[in-house]
Amino acid sequence: MLKNNYFISKDNKNNNVQKHGKDKKRSVNIIKDRVIKYGDNVDTDVIIPARYLNTTNEIELANHCFEDLDKDFKKKIEKAKIIVAGYNFGCGSSREHAPIAIKASGVKIIIAKTFARIFFRNAINIGLLVIPSIESANQINEFDELEIDLGNGIIKNVTQSKTYQINPVPDFIQQIISSGGYINYTRKILQVT
Amino acid sequence: MNILNNINNINYINNINSSDYSADKSLRNTENNVANFNTFSKNAKKQNYPQTIAQKILAFHSGNSYLKAGQLVNAKVDIVLGNDITMPLAIEEFKKIGIKEVFDKNKVVIVPDHFTPNKDIKSAQQCKFIREFAYQQEIKNYFEVGKMGIEHALLPEAGIVLPGQLIVGADSHTCTYGALGAAATGVGSTDLAVAMATGYTWFMVPDSIKFIYTGSLKPYVTGKDLILYTIGLIGVDGALYMSMEFTGPVIRSLSMDSRFTMCNMAIEAGGKFGIIEVDDITRAYLKNKTDEKYNVFYADDDAEYYKTYEINCDKINLQVALPHLPSNTQDAKNLKGIKIDQVVIGSCTNGRIEDMKIAAEIFKNKKVNSKVRAIIIPATQNVYLDALKKGYLEIFIESGCVVSTPTCGPCLGGHMGILAEGEKAISTTNRNFVGRMGHPKSEVYLSGPAVAAASAIMGRIAVPEEVM
Ligand code: SF4
Numbered sequence: 001m002l003k004n005n006y007f008i009s010k011d012n013k014n015n016n017v018q019k020h021g022k023d024k025k026r027s028v029n030i031i032k033d034r035v036i037k038y039g040d041n042v043d044t045d046v047i048i049p050a051r052y053l054n055t056t057n058e059i060e061l062a063n064h065c066f067e068d069l070d071k072d073f074k075k076k077i078e079k080a081k082i083i084v085a086g087y088n089f090g091c092g093s094s095r096e097h098a099p100i101a102i103k104a105s106g107v108k109i110i111i112a113k114t115f116a117r118i119f120f121r122n123a124i125n126i127g128l129l130v131i132p133s134i135e136s137a138n139q140i141n142e143f144d145e146l147e148i149d150l151g152n153g154i155i156k157n158v159t160q161s162k163t164y165q166i167n168p169v170p171d172f173i174q175q176i177i178s179s180g181g182y183i184n185y186t187r188k189i190l191q192v193t
Numbered sequence: 194m195n196i197l198n199n200i201n202n203i204n205y206i207n208n209i210n211s212s213d214y215s216a217d218k219s220l221r222n223t224e225n226n227v228a229n230f231n232t233f234s235k236n237a238k239k240q241n242y243p244q245t246i247a248q249k250i251l252a253f254h255s256g257n258s259y260l261k262a263g264q265l266v267n268a269k270v271d272i273v274l275g276n277d278i279t280m281p282l283a284i285e286e287f288k289k290i291g292i293k294e295v296f297d298k299n300k301v302v303i304v305p306d307h308f309t310p311n312k313d314i315k316s317a318q319q320c321k322f323i324r325e326f327a328y329q330q331e332i333k334n335y336f337e338v339g340k341m342g343i344e345h346a347l348l349p350e351a352g353i354v355l356p357g358q359l360i361v362g363a364d365s366h367t368c369t370y371g372a373l374g375a376a377a378t379g380v381g382s383t384d385l386a387v388a389m390a391t392g393y394t395w396f397m398v399p400d401s402i403k404f405i406y407t408g409s410l411k412p413y414v415t416g417k418d419l420i421l422y423t424i425g426l427i428g429v430d431g432a433l434y435m436s437m438e439f440t441g442p443v444i445r446s447l448s449m450d451s452r453f454t455m456c457n458m459a460i461e462a463g464g465k466f467g468i469i470e471v472d473d474i475t476r477a478y479l480k481n482k483t484d485e486k487y488n489v490f491y492a493d494d495d496a497e498y499y500k501t502y503e504i505n506c507d508k509i510n511l512q513v514a515l516p517h518l519p520s521n522t523q524d525a526k527n528l529k530g531i532k533i534d535q536v537v538i539g540s541c542t543n544g545r546i547e548d549m550k551i552a553a554e555i556f557k558n559k560k561v562n563s564k565v566r567a568i569i570i571p572a573t574q575n576v577y578l579d580a581l582k583k584g585y586l587e588i589f590i591e592s593g594c595v596v597s598t599p600t601c602g603p604c605l606g607g608h609m610g611i612l613a614e615g616e617k618a619i620s621t622t623n624r625n626f627v628g629r630m631g632h633p634k635s636e637v638y639l640s641g642p643a644v645a646a647a648s649a650i651m652g653r654i655a656v657p658e659e660v661m
Contacts, residue, residue: 041429041518045626049633050605054308054315056282068633088430088463092626093605094365096282096381117434117465118365122381172265172395183289186387192291 030149031108031129033081037142040086042069044098044119047090053097061097062104077105082148084140085112090119099123109148111155113137124173127181131155136164150174243493245401246468247436250376250490254359255396262400262499270300272354273388274362276344277305277316279381280323283363286386295330296392302334302353302362303327304344307601312608342573342599345369345457345541349449350575352479356471357488361388366541366623368459372452373479374471374489376436379460399465400499401436401492402427406443408507413551413657416451417543417621417641419443420458421512423504425522433463435499438492443506444469449478450547454641457542458623461519511656513619514639517627525644528654535618536567536649537630538642539597540604543621544572546579548642553585555646555657561593562652568610570597594649606630612637619648 046069048061055061066073083102089112090098099122102110109129123130129150136155140146144159155164169177179185242259244252252260255268273296275283280303287295295301303323308316327335334353336342345366348354354370360377361367363385370377380394388394404423424431437459444452452469459467469475471489479487511525538544538552549571561567569589571577577599580586589596602609604622612618612631617638620630625637638654647655 043626045624045629049628050607053278054313054319056285056319068628088433091429091463092365092624094279094363094367094379094381096279096363096383099381100282114430114433116430116463118379118381118460121384125381125383125387170265182383182387183286186290186390190290190292190391 030147031082032147033108033145034079035082035084035140035142035144035146036073036076036080037140038069038083038085038089040113041088041091042085043092044090044095045092047098048095048101050093053095056097058100058104061101065101065105073105077107080143081106081108082146083107083110083112084137085110086137087113089113089115090123091116094118094122096122096126099126099128103128111137111140124176125182127177127179129177131166131169133164133166136166139164243495243497245436245496245498246374246438246470246490246492247376247399247401247466248496249492250357250359251396251398253357253488253490260398262398262497264398265395266398267393267395268359269393270361270388271358272300272302272348272360272362273385273392274302274304274344274348274360274364274367275323275382275385275389276303276307276364277309277320277323278307279363279385280326281319282382283385283389284323284326286383287389290386290390292390295332295389298331299333300392301330301332301389302344302348303332304336304341304347305338306341306343306347306599307605308607309341309600310338310598340574342575343539343541343544343601345453346544346572346576349373349453349478350482350573352482352485355479355483355485355487356475357490361385361394365460366457368464368467369453369457369541371456371459371466371468372449373475374469376466376468378465397434399434399436401438401496402432403438403440403498403501405441405501405503406439406506407441407503408443408505410443410506411510413511413641413643414506414509415547415551415641415643416447416454418509418512419451419504419506420455420461421514421519421522421639421641422509423502424458424462424520425512425514426502426504427462427520429461429518429520430463431520432459435464436466436468437462437464438498439467439469441503445472445474447474448547449474450545453545454542458519461623511641511644513644513654514625516625516636516638519623519625519639521625525640525654526656528638531638531654532617533565533619533638533648533653534616535610535612536561536565536645537570537603537610537618537620537622538645539568539570539572540601540620540622541572542623543642544570544576544599546576548621549576549580549585550583551642552646553580553583553588555643555650555660556592556594557588559592559650559660561649564652565649566610567592567594567649568597568603569594570602570609571599573599592650603630619645619654621645
């Protein structure tokens with residue numbers, strides 16, 4: 001059962017999940033920014049429409065990010081670099097162009113109630129942080145200011161003066177993120193120089 | 194092989210929930226040995242650790258005798274697949290790793306199918322890029338235009354994917370191969386790059402949901418209706434991260450084509466795998482396709498399932514999923530008021546010979562409505578040829594359909610039938626998201642081939658009884 005799993009957002013945190021000590025080395029620091037908010041089932045076709053998939057250029061991809069969902073995304077991203085969304089974020093095709101477009105747009109982290117699994121993998125693999133959390137996604141409003149402490153698993157909502165607990169990120173996922181993605185991580189493992 | 198040694202040392206094989214059961218390391222050396230596997234399977238049973246098919250396949254490929262759902266493992270993959278959209282990114286990433294050759298040139302499969310035959314200069318560049326890579330790496334299974342088909346119809350047909358395998362493909366509908374009793378799932382381009390370089394990738398062991406289909410199928414009801422009905426029942430994230438095991442008497446007598454259709458759409462319920470146990474129908478399908486030995490994994494009777502659904506097929510009518518979610522399902526007969534502009538019969542979901550046959554039966558001696566464009570796309574060259582020999586293509590053309598060379602084409606709004614603003618299409622594809630088939634203000638209705646063909650004739654959503 002997926003009870004104590006990072007991959008599944010939990011309302012009530014279960015203490016069986018191993019808590020990471022504060023003394024552990026954390027290369028991911030505190031993230032502080034404002035929020036852009038979306039609903040449930042944001043699919044990869046609206047994140048980056050297939051008509052733009054004839055390129056792998058991340059700046060071109062970022063240019064069309066969310067264009068079928070939110071015309072104001074480009075304006076919003078100038079002052080808000082955290083995305084908060086509902087259930088099943090990133091459902092649909094396996095296109096890695098989707099998290100790439102989001103990351104290249106300047107988004108620092110995505111918090112969603114749940115993530116579609118391929119999107120979730122892809123995001124981690126390219127070094128984009130994704131946090132499943134139902135409680136915070138329910139309560140956070142657009143343009144709220146957040147302070148996210150990954151090491152201690154805490155999201156602080158500065159605007160609403162609230163805090164939310166999140167499941168700690170498993171070590172190996174932290175390692176992938178802190179290596180700058182799965183490719184660099186693999187290079188390290190294979191000791192390719 | 195220095196690389197493989199290093200890979201075996203990867204730390205993240207460590208399980209999150211440290212398990213009491215230590216891995217049977219000897220398995221690594223006997224992976225392809227069926228006899229040894231049977232011993233292992235029996236041992237697992239003796240120790241009373243019943244497992245689902247997904248658990249067994251992942252355990253087998255990671256050198257464990259038992260895996261719990263939720264564990265993270267590094268597992269060896271049998272087939273690694275990419276297409277003209279995902280492969281270019283993967284090749285760029287592969288080059289960054291700094292390895293010169295793919296882990297096994299017989300196990301990497303490359304199919305340019307989405308924007309081919311090239312729809313524009315950019316796609317031509319992308320295809321050229323992957324083609325050159327395939328030549329340079331001497332990839333055995335690279336399928337050029339002319340041999341190419343839609344990947345998920347092509348690989349089973351070519352005998353490349355087999356029961357018991359662990360398969361990753363940089364395409365979400367890779368889960369299709371579960372119809373052969375394999376654990377197959379979609380990954381991204383970075384995953385693909387690492388898997389191409391090392392032959393391994395990381396997995397979380399999924400929970401499984403069991404779907405038992407009982408009763409019998411109504412006329413024209415196929416695998417597409419069963420899976421649409423199921424997604425309507427559990428929602429687009431109803432099987433998120435999980436393995437969907439389709440079973441029961443209806444599945445046991447279901448054609449392979451319909452089984453592929455069902456497993457194909459596991460991802461539309463958020464699923465990681467869609468799996469159907471191997472039986473005589475599977476074996477008959479594989480008979481002329483491969484000489485290779487394969488492993489068959491059965492679920493233990495007392496395996497633990499996250500949920501079990503029993504679905505009575507007596508009650509299932511022909512289904513349609515309304516825009517903009519595959520879970521938005523309704524009986525087709527309730528939607529007769531909806532006018533349509535285009536019909537597409539094809540894709541990795543319903544572009545196989547069974548689909549062509551059903552469509553041909555309905556189009557025979559009838560005309561496509563004058564206000565409708567009907568586009569038929571056999572999924573592979575073989576399906577195309579078979580449909581030609583059986584006279585289906587003649588029926589299509591005489592009734593006013595256009596028949597295309599195999600391609601994904603309109604399924605993802607690529608080419609060969611893009612929708613304009615405000616237009617509606619009924620399509621045998623698998624996704625009806627906003628803008629999926631063209632303009633963001635166009636609409637896609639999903640159905641099986643029977644409803645799509647009847648609708649083409651009527652110019653509105655229709656069921657076969659209205660035209661037969
Ligand atoms: S036919 Fe459609 S769903 Fe299938 S692989 Fe092609 S684009 Fe994807």
